[in-house]
Amino acid sequence: MLTGLGRLEFANAAVNDYKALVCCFMFGGNDGHNMIVPMDAAQYNAYKLGRGGLALNLNQLHPVSDASQGQFGFHYAMPEMQSLYNSGRAAVLANVGMLVKPTLFANQSQANFPLPAQLRSHSDQVVQMQTGQPDTSVSTGWGGRCVDKMQVSYNYNAGSNFPASISMNSPALFCSGATVAGTSLQPGNYLGQSALNLYPASAGTARKNAQNTIITTPSGNALIDAANKSLASAVALNPILAGAANAVSFQKPFPGDSLGTQLKEIARIISLNSQLGVGRQVFFCSIGMFDTHSGQPWQQQENQKAVSQALDAFYAATVQFGVDQQVTAFTLSDFGRTLQPSGSGTDHGWGNHHLIVGGAVNGGKIYGRFPLMTNYANFNATADDYSDNRGVMLPSTSLAQYGATLAQWFGAADGDLDGLFPVLPNFAVKNLGFV
Amino acid sequence: MLPMPARHVAGAKTFLGQTLPAGQTIQQDLDGSIDIIFNHPNVGPFIATRLIRALVTSNPSPAYITAVASRFNENGLGVRGDLTAVVKEILMNPEARNDNPGGTFGRLRTPEQSIIGTARAFNWGMGAASGFNYLLVYMGESILTAPSVFGHYSPLFRIPNSGGLFGPEFQIYSASDAVNRANFLYQKLSVYPFNPAIQPYINIAANSQALIDAVDNALLFGRMSQTLRNAIFNSLSSMPDNNQRAINAIYLAAMSGEYLVQR
Known part of the structure; x- marks a missing residue:
């Protein structure tokens, strides 16, 4: 099947109809409040008051703006995200989280109102974020379901024996479909x-x-x-993976940490797509240590830097291989966190801000509704921005809508989306338009 | 679970076609609810199917499920929900004990089960689990740390491209899982200069037939297929020494589908 493995050609990998979704999971619950911070005076002042010692100074932020929501700034460790945002290649999705149906503050205390199960529980939310379902009724991952749909209904990957749903380092529920089993690959492990x-x-x-x-x-x-x-399959994959190891050289270096290494491996695999006859692939990579109950300033600096640099190098690699418009990377995390500090850290929250990066992204915008810090400062339950008076964001956009938007870009038709995300019918807008 | 009196409704409740009378305490309502669920006709077949899949085969026949569910419904002495009777039926049913099972019979051993099974077959110790749990993480079965209430894999996973056959354990047996399992096994086998636990096999390794028979008995209870037998036999003469001859026979057998699928 493959000849001349010593010199694989990567001239134009966009020959066939190929797309890839790359999920970058931040385990522990990233504090989105400090990842993207409002800079308009009234909002910033309310943020600073609410965050106390954890607040970032204005001169610690990399400014970006949204045409309707105002001025914001990325955490100082994320200059690459500012650059990607300003060049229209990155978007922010504000205040997204698990929801069964649109939820207002008052709904939380109503006896029969459906809320996601076990909010703020790491293990449950990690599963829900990957299944796309706010309870335990689904045991496949939505990434796997997207690949299932593309293979079963649209005949992608038909001629290929290469895995279509790949997680880095260990099996991920995100990658498991009903017909497609996720394959976990470790960077440097060529299945020998x-x-x-x-x-x-x-x-x-x-x-x-x-x-x-x-x-x-x-x-x-x-x-x-x-x-x-x-x-x-392992025996067949071994020479392919081993051969690709040295055949690809990246113009922009990847960080040498775990996430950088994982995304580099994913980029390497993506660059092989035309040789392998894959048309639709999903990938899952991850980074831990986001559960910043203490020591947040230092830990978050490391975390945000890792995510920003790795996604930046990854995007550059897709440009190098000519597949930047065919690959969309996006973040997920267990949940967001409280705005109000608890010692030198923060506690578990709910809604969070996430990033989407890629050549097809309608970037330079903040999608969804960014909660007003002034509604937190003068705690305003009727504004429905926050779930409580500690600054836990009450999601205004659901994970189902986030996923459905990506699924539709990936190739799912309008009529496929409800089947991919069972709670999606509860939401008026299925496609948020960020890609 | 904690009772929350402020959220307890005192009136009668109807649920799954049965009614809990008004005025009960939280505990009474809880006990009553569990009784209603327990007595629902779906429970026998549900438990039967899950337990059969966990113990014997991923694709039981309707008759097998019915026999086990019936035993759940009534253990022969008028008692519902006697799990001893249920498990006994699962293991003793003719479908479980068929010497010539059909083409869709069996279940894939999980990483833990195949590693423990191999270790028992060759009588070697594994040492403290903390020493090798990280390897089981790479195989998708971190010891006692299932990622969800479903366990390490979904009980509803079907084998890809198999016409819909169930094979829950296959959800964590992709190409990389297979190689990780193989390399774990090889690491145990190829202790330098040799693994004392396989000394009996090294001792007879010069005699290919005897070696293969011994491996067959240890791992496959004398049911090794001719294909597997021949393949091992044909490769033995290329091995550089008796140590590798023994390792060869064990490795090829223990990583074959014939061993990995419990039948």
Whole structure:
């Protein structure tokens, strides 16, 4: 299938109809309040008052503006996001979170009003963000479901044996569909079996050939065949992954940390798409340490820098390979946090701000409704911006709408969206328009 | 769970076609609700299907499910919900004990099950789990740390491109999971200079037939297929020494679908 693996051509990977969604999950609950900060005087002053010692100074922000919502600034560790936003390649989605249906402040105390299950619980929210469902009724990931839909209804990836749904380092629920199983790949792990590196080489070859016979001969049992097929896919993928390892050189270096390494590997795999015959792929990568109950200023500096630099290098790589309009990266996190500090940190929240980056993004804007800090300062429950008086944002946009917008860009039709996100029918707007 | 009197409605409640009378305490309502659920006719088949999938086969026949569900409904002594009777039926039912099971019978062993099964077959110790749990993380089954109430994988996962066959454990058996499992196994086998636990196999390794028979008995209870047998046999003569001959036979068998799928 692949010849000349030493010199893979990447001239124009946009030949076939290829798209990729790349989910970048910030584990722990990122404090969006300090990722993007309002800079208009009244809002900034209310922010500063509410945040106390955790407030960023105006001169610590990288200014950006939204035509209707005003002036804002990115956290000082995110100059790359300012640059991407200002060049129209990044957008912010404000105050998005798990919702069953549009929710007002007063709804929270109504006995029969449906709220997402186990809000503010890490383990539950991590699952819900990946299933796209605000309860435990769904056990597939919405990334996997998007790939299912593209394969089953639109025949993408039909000729390809390369995984269509890939998570970095460990299996992610996001990638599991009903028909597509996620594959987890570790950067640097080319799926080689140590057992086949045997001395002398003739012994290794003999073992490999024996294994090949075993795992490709139909057994008469469907489960045995399926198990053998997984190992057989690894054997087939090994030379592809190993060959691509050195064949790609990135003009803009990636950070050497975990997230940088993961996104670099994803970029490498994306650059292979035309060789592998994949048309639609989803990827999942992640970074931890966002649960800043204490030491937030220092920890968040590290976190925001890691996300900003890695996404920036990743976007640059997609430009280099000519696939920037075909790849959209976006962030997710367990939940947002309280505006009000708790010691040197913050507590679990609900709504959060997220980033979408890519050549197809209608960037340079803040989508959704950015909560007014003045509604927090003079706590105004009727404004429905906050869930409580500690500055937990009450989402004005649902995760279902966030996902549906990305799914539609990915290729899902209008009529497919409710099936991908079961609570979507509760929301008037299915496509938020950021991509 | 804590009772919240301010949220407790005192009137009668109808639920799943049954009524909880008015004026009960929270505890009485809770107990009554659980009884209503417990007595619902769906519960037997639901529990039967989940337990059969966990213990025996991912795609049980309707007759097998019915037999197990019936045992849940009534254990022969007038008692509903006797799990001992249920498990006994699951394991003793002819479908579980069929020496020639059909083409869709069986279930994939989870990483823990195949590692423990292999370790038991060859009688080797695993050491403290904390030493290798990180490897199980890469295989999708971090010990005692399931990511959701569903466990490490969805009980409803179907094998891709199989015509809809259930295979929940396949949700964490992608290409990389397979290689990680294989490399974990090989790491155990290829202790330098040799793994003492496989000494008995090294001792007989010069005799290919005896070696294969021994591996067959240990791992596959004498049911090794001719394909597997021949493949191992044909590769043994290329191995550089008896140590690698033994490792070869064990590795190829333990990573074959024949072993990984419990039947």
